[in-house]
Amino acid sequence: MEKPLILVTNDDGITAPGIRALIEVMNEIGDVVVVAPDSPQSAMGHAITINSTLYCSPISINDSQPQIEYTCSGTPADCVKLAVNEILNRRPDLCVSGINHGSNSSINVIYSGTMSAAVEAGIEGIPAIGFSLLDYNWEADFEAVKDHVRQITLNALEHGIPQDVVLNVNFPKLKKEEIKGVKVCRQARATWVEEFDKRTNPQGRHYYWLTGKFVNHDGGEDTDEWALANGYVSVVPVQFDLTAHHAIQQINRWKLDA
Numbered sequence: 001m002e003k004p005l006i007l008v009t010n011d012d013g014i015t016a017p018g019i020r021a022l023i024e025v026m027n028e029i030g031d032v033v034v035v036a037p038d039s040p041q042s043a044m045g046h047a048i049t050i051n052s053t054l055y056c057s058p059i060s061i062n063d064s065q066p067q068i069e070y071t072c073s074g075t076p077a078d079c080v081k082l083a084v085n086e087i088l089n090r091r092p093d094l095c096v097s098g099i100n101h102g103s104n105s106s107i108n109v110i111y112s113g114t115m116s117a118a119v120e121a122g123i124e125g126i127p128a129i130g131f132s133l134l135d136y137n138w139e140a141d142f143e144a145v146k147d148h149v150r151q152i153t154l155n156a157l158e159h160g161i162p163q164d165v166v167l168n169v170n171f172p173k174l175k176k177e178e179i180k181g182v183k184v185c186r187q188a189r190a191t192w193v194e195e196f197d198k199r200t201n202p203q204g205r206h207y208y209w210l211t212g213k214f215v216n217h218d219g220g221e222d223t224d225e226w227a228l229a230n231g232y233v234s235v236v237p238v239q240f241d242l243t244a245h246h247a248i249q250q251i252n253r254w255k256l257d258a
Helices: 017-027 076-087 113-123 143-159 224-229 245-251
Strands: 005-009 031-037 056-058 068-072 094-101 128-133 165-171 181-184 190-200 206-216 232-239
Touching: 005 017, 005 076, 017 031, 017 094, 017 143, 031 076, 056 076, 068 076, 076 113, 094 113, 094 143, 113 128, 113 165, 128 143, 143 165, 143 232, 165 224, 224 232
Parallel strands: 005 031, 005 094, 031 068, 094 128, 128 165, 181 232
Antiparallel strands: 056 068, 165 232, 190 206
């Protein structure tokens, strides 16, 4: 049987250890094409490039692996758009993004370039999964999560992902034997309490560094934050229809006619 065609991308850049680990697992499952940014694009959200040129070039990083790879000057969403419209000769059976260096649980999904690449694939009608590990270290241990990446991917290919849904998968920073299992969850209600570190350059001009603290306002035991804090892999089905359907009836009571 024909192997599934798997598109791999990320936001940490094509040389990041996380994507190299993801490529290794995907090569066991299907035919792999990689289209990933040429430099880190973290927290780019769903940005796309419209006011400058895009470059996308073949690259060879590991000749011992069979994947085809391209490096792109744009954002993660750009990478998916280029892959689907210019590079691939058929639609991929699956798009996987990551493995991100750092959390994309809860509200972080809004800012995430990793998840925006997966969402862009979902918009194109391609089943998609974003993978993230709660470890920002460049030398993070991705070996501990490879079996779970493989199992979740195989299930997605076998059973399918619901239409207009992508999966947001986060792994706790634990040894393989310490991970208790997998929980299908909802997104926790949380926010960032942001601060700006204000400084002055030698010319007297003010500049700012964004800092902040993540605050979980959600005490539920069915959330991604609870699962991760208690040693589980979290899987959150994410939709890109942002309509607040529950609010339509209430807004319809307003006197909106001029």
